[in-house]
Amino acid sequence: MGFFEQIFKRSGQPEVPGEPKKEEEGIETRERTSPIPGPEEEVLMSGRANRTEKLFGARTMTFIEIENDGAGIWKSRDIENERAAYIVDRFFGFNLVPPTVIRTIEGTPGSLQQFIADAKTGYEVENEKFPLPDEDVVKMAVFDFLIDNGDRNGGNFLLKGNKIFAIDHGIAFGRYGGEIYFYRRNDMLNRMIPKEVKNNILTFVAQQNSVDLLRGFLQEILSERQVAAFFRRLELLVGCSRRGRFFSEEEWNSLVWGPLH
């Protein structure tokens, strides 16, 4: 039986390689395993909006200065995708997406994402001196596959020093079935997955509590179809993580995308 036949013959749940962790008496599992909300999210949710600036050119976006605590970018479109991308980022420790919450401003719900000061977009960085190590680009590719991101161009990632930030995930989670990437997809095939990334994926699926928590968070904001597709993609990445490499060209060309969007 081939690699992909094995994957799609399994049930919808990712395989758990070991026994589920036994709960210790008296300890709230949710408190131990949920990475959200964090303190930065609390600021975004509750911080007083000192000043707002509607942004030129951008549809439905506002810069919001938060009293004594930085700023955020608020947008009223694709808010569930933006929040879901952040939740996934936090659960798997990619550390790419700035903190993002859903917050109602003047009666309109939107996503509010922490503003990264002094950052450059990909378009503003010299290609020859692209400061990211290869493994950061592969990490981004893994993340983009996991969230089914159909749009990663030079305008929607940021660089600050050696740190990369992934922004603008409106076209994710099945919203668009194509591919737009600043990296060439073919350059990612069969690349080694960074050790931290693969360990985080394998550790996550080994903790049923974490799987259930994430599923619960995603179900609050995404459709059943989107959540199911997410876990199918995760299952494929578990296979990649065990091998230590992103999909080979043969595997990639064998992917049946319908159930993965």
Add this chain to the structure above:
Amino acid sequence: MSMTHVNIYKLQNDGSQEILAVCRLGGDNTTVVCESSNNVFIQNLAKEGIRDYSDSERKQLFLTDGRKFLEQLKFNFNSGYLNASDIIEE
């Protein structure tokens, strides 16, 4: 040079926006010329192009695609950090 153009704004730390680049439709209406004090941005834009979000395959557009390139700038630059205006006809 045509006065038909698009402004591309860069969000500053204080929430203000500065014009990073101006892309104008050439007099022949077939080519776009972008100007900016940031040469890296202009070089990347010329080399990498942008995407046509009205096309199902999201094909690439370049300066030589003229008005179509201008039309699609606002769909490519709408992250908040870089935002493109609608086409401005003057």
